[in-house]
Amino acid sequence: MAAPFPDDFLWGAATSAYQIEGSPLADGAGPSIWHRFAHTPGRVAGHDTGDLACDHYHRSLEDVALMAELGLSAYRFSLAWGRVLPEGRGAVNSRGLDFYERLVDALLEHGIQPMATLYHWDLPVALHERGGWLNPDSPHWFAEYAGTVFRALDDRVPLWITLNEPWVVTVPGYLDGQLAPGHRDLFEPPRVANHLLLAHAEAVAAYRALGRHRIGLAVNLEPQHPASPSPADLEAARRRDAFINRWFLDALVFGRYPEELADIFGPAWPEFSAESLAKIRCPGDFIGVNYYSRGLVRAAPEAPPLDAIRITPTDAELTAMDWEVYPEGLTETLLWLRDRYANPPLYITENGAAFDDPPPRDGLVEDPRRVAYLRAHIRAAATALEQGVDLRGYCVWSLLDNFEWAEGYSKRFGLYQVDPGDRTRRPKTSACFYREVIRSRGAAV
């Protein structure tokens, strides 16, 4: 196929600190809520923790060499807040910053653009004990942390993401309790979400003070399709679209929350002042899109507060996460962003799939289903590009099999398999496929 991807299109892979680094308390680092959550019995499958993970903290240069072999032009990673500021505020841990400076310098030496995420869910415990994202001071804490990192790295990091998936921080973290900090409360999520948006805005302001212009926020998006044409299912899909797709982006771009949220949360939805709404209006310089699948939605009065649930289709291919393989939903999502938010610059900051990969044979792991998934989704991205979407990059989730949050190490998204024993990295055929895609600038899909 003719490759619509421009020569400066960024081909990347993505990871996050707690999921790959290991050594969460090494060299003066302070514990995060994920360190505490993973060490709480019953919270993570198989009692897995991020204590070792992929041991990236000691193998980062080896991993940069793998990225160079792939021919990546970008690498998206996150910084562990507690490595930089062990108490979340105040004293800087220079050994923590040194780790990230070495990583960034190695990436640049290999011609790989660093794309740094400031927050990928690992809030320092010291701040959580002060109320965490429920505390009205949390945006100021985040801006202090962001400013510390900008001053140390902004001369070498061209692309910044403030928050990864604030919706996941808010809903699994504070509404249904599946992820750290594991709260289950109807009144906390609206306040947490508002503080996250204020934190994003304060970090962007700190960044602008440096005179730079390539900062955004990464959101999880999935088109919501009614399971049937019934009015109840149509209404349920609309509500879930507001709840997942529009909650944060409408706030960032328009300075207002979708009206459905007041219906969904009822008395738990606060009255936000015009001043507060004006402060969260901060679209940044691009939108990061994390896309995995769509939502097939039916009305569910038995599932408050949304009264809608995502169902698993019986006649579709599913990943190991029981997510439908639905590449056309990526095109739909990118076109929706183009039309709703006036064609903003976009990066696909995560796209990938978990499958139950076989053991390696002669040092290679055969993963044809992941190859097919990536091929179909890169093609879907190309279709959106050809329709005028300002798409500037694509990152596979993930470079390495890693700690998949509450699923532990049971779900594997990597281009490289990580040996559960000695953490040896072994390429999968999807890594070979992606290397060819990058070499051909997308023509090989």
Ligand SMILES: N#[N+]C[C@@H]1[C@@H](O)[C@H](O)[C@@H](O)[C@@H]2O[C@H]12
């Ligand atoms: N689940 N899943 C895979 C992947 C997760 O590993 C990332 O940390 C998140 O940003 C996002 O949820 C997507």
